[in-house]
Amino acid sequence: MAALFWFRRDLRLEDNRGLYEALRSNETVHLIFIFDSHILKRLQNKNDRRVQFIYAALKKIQNQLLAYNAQLHVFYGTPEDIIVQFCKSNFIKAVYTNHDYEPYARKRDATVQAVLSENGVAFYSHKDQCIFEKHEIVKPDGTPYTVFTPYSKSWHKRLTQQAYQQYDTKPFLNRISKGDTHWPKLEDMGFISCHVDVKGIALPSQQLLTAYAKQRDLPAIHGTSRISMALRFGCISIRAALAHALPHSAAWVNELIWRDFYMMILWHFPYVVEGPFKPAYRNIPWRHDEHAFELWCMGKTGFPIVDAGMRELNQTGFMHNRVRMIVSSFLVKDLLIDWRWGEAYFAEQLNDFDLSANNGGWQWAAGTGCDAAPYFRVFNPNSQQQKFDPKFEYIRKWVPEFETGSYPKPIVDHAAARLRTIEVYRNALNEYRQLQLEL
Numbered sequence: 001m002a003a004l005f006w007f008r009r010d011l012r013l014e015d016n017r018g019l020y021e022a023l024r025s026n027e028t029v030h031l032i033f034i035f036d037s038h039i040l041k042r043l044q045n046k047n048d049r050r051v052q053f054i055y056a057a058l059k060k061i062q063n064q065l066l067a068y069n070a071q072l073h074v075f076y077g078t079p080e081d082i083i084v085q086f087c088k089s090n091f092i093k094a095v096y097t098n099h100d101y102e103p104y105a106r107k108r109d110a111t112v113q114a115v116l117s118e119n120g121v122a123f124y125s126h127k128d129q130c131i132f133e134k135h136e137i138v139k140p141d142g143t144p145y146t147v148f149t150p151y152s153k154s155w156h157k158r159l160t161q162q163a164y165q166q167y168d169t170k171p172f173l174n175r176i177s178k179g180d181t182h183w184p185k186l187e188d189m190g191f192i193s194c195h196v197d198v199k200g201i202a203l204p205s206q207q208l209l210t211a212y213a214k215q216r217d218l219p220a221i222h223g224t225s226r227i228s229m230a231l232r233f234g235c236i237s238i239r240a241a242l243a244h245a246l247p248h249s250a251a252w253v254n255e256l257i258w259r260d261f262y263m264m265i266l267w268h269f270p271y272v273v274e275g276p277f278k279p280a281y282r283n284i285p286w287r288h289d290e291h292a293f294e295l296w297c298m299g300k301t302g303f304p305i306v307d308a309g310m311r312e313l314n315q316t317g318f319m320h321n322r323v324r325m326i327v328s329s330f331l332v333k334d335l336l337i338d339w340r341w342g343e344a345y346f347a348e349q350l351n352d353f354d355l356s357a358n359n360g361g362w363q364w365a366a367g368t369g370c371d372a373a374p375y376f377r378v379f380n381p382n383s384q385q386q387k388f389d390p391k392f393e394y395i396r397k398w399v400p401e402f403e404t405g406s407y408p409k410p411i412v413d414h415a416a417a418r419l420r421t422i423e424v425y426r427n428a429l430n431e432y433r434q435l436q437l438e439l
Helices: 017-025 049-068 079-090 103-118 148-158 170-175 206-215 228-232 238-245 250-268 290-298 304-316 321-334 339-349 355-366 381-388 393-398 414-438
Strands: 002-007 028-036 072-077 094-098 122-126
Touching: 002 017, 002 079, 017 028, 017 094, 017 122, 017 170, 028 049, 028 079, 049 072, 049 170, 072 079, 079 103, 094 103, 103 122, 148 250, 206 250, 238 250, 250 355, 290 304, 290 321, 290 339, 304 321, 304 339, 304 381, 304 393, 321 339, 321 355, 321 381, 321 414, 339 355
Parallel strands: 002 028, 002 094, 028 072, 094 122
Antiparallel strands: none
């Protein structure tokens, strides 16, 4: 029987659960990737690094398939139309893919499955981008965890080798369909073509993992794995990553647990995409200061560690995780600007943008999310710099005019801004509590 495997955020042939199930269960399997026009038309930057990265990752898969004289079919358009037409043209009776937990993806998959069902085609989806999903890690009463620490403890108790067993697709790759294919060019989809090297993507070294706990908060050194983009688009298997890290770094494994946790939060509480996880924070009177926000975006706030982070992001699409926490806290707690503004800016700029992690991180910084820092905890950007970049190495790399007359003065007084934010938050929470008493 002929089947179709639909690549999404799982851009690899090895240890791909959905692909494994398709190949194991069918005589012939066609491979397809769709540049979703619903998504791409919303992207403002036509030099988007993520689109270029995806294109390069697909080319890598195609080069691997040459050994089998096989083909990957790539299209641009709406998934529901392209998949149904492809199934009709190739007499396909089953479509395989891997789960995606974001609200748009869930709606898209439900639409595709319904249309396929009308045409007599089965739809199978599998867990692939996380270790535990949906209802696998829940409280004893069956409700989802909303605090990380007990979730993490339960995650560890549930973990067995079976939970991260890998799926060997290699014995079945000769079942992938052969023949000609036509790919759309990046220019045809409205994006600028650019060479992206994906050959060097690899799991972090044992040396890095061993030193990770001590070095991960220092942005001036390469103390982190830098594989977040590869994990985001599935170029590296999460199961392989966990198996590789378990003997060497509990701290790095903990980051993978955070990844699962935020995916689970998004699955159970999709409303977080639009607003705060905690209802009490819905009516904070944010300062809609567009000028201050622009200075933050450009890295011209007069706070060196903040400016270095924003300039690194703007120039490379990457920002060190410790610095992400600092710049996020600064926007929300020093400038009192709505965290959703910052979340949206990160969504445009980050190479590794992942809705669940981005939303979770920003709500953590704002104090509005699950397991969030209390609203009265405000990062001091100066003390953060002294602790994590004491020699100004990271700052000097990204802010060359630092310590010269051309570097801007601070746009706020941190001590005064901190007191202002605490008062605004406290008043908003008191008003919410009073309203609840009156209801």
